[in-house]
Amino acid sequence: MVTKLEKRLKALADGTRLKILVLLSIRPCCVCEMVEVIGFAQPTISRHLQRLVEAGFISFTKKGNYLIYSLAPEDQDAEEILSLVLKQLGKTPTFAELKASLTQADKSFLWRDL
Structure with a gap:
């Protein structure tokens, strides 16, 4: 059986998930923003997000x-x-780089207007 700590450490053992955490440390984001900033397809980002939710x-x-x-x-x-982790990533x-990319993407997304 996988313990909660093992699940958390496995979730952090991926560069894409670390990038997602960096983005979310700046501000809440929708999947479409993360797709634009990180550059992976929506299903890939969604799977990584699910692992972070589960952890x-x-x-x-x-x-x-929007989610x-x-x-x-x-x-x-x-x-x-x-x-x-965020202290070290900072x-x-x-x-x-991610902060600059997210700032640039801010102008593209309308979910904040809802």
């Missing part, structure tokens, strides 16, 4: 036709792990 790091809400994902650690352990050039 207890993120959640989503429905807004119109909006945000950081939402389900317990203290998830919050501490996520905090440590020191990388990837963080700045």
Whole structure:
């Protein structure tokens, strides 16, 4: 049986999921924004998001036709792990690149107007 800690560590052992966490640390995003910024197909991003939801790091809400994902650690352990990971990712050039890309994408999406 896979423990919750194993599930969380496996979820963090993927570069794409780390990029998703970086984006969500900046602000909530819909799948279409992540597709544009990360550059993978929607089904791929959706599978990665599902793994992060199952690990207890993120959640989503429905807004119109959009699913909006945000950081939402389900317990203290998830919050501490996520905090440590994001602190380390914040020191990388990837963080700045993703932040710039997300800022550029801000003008393209209308879900925030709903």
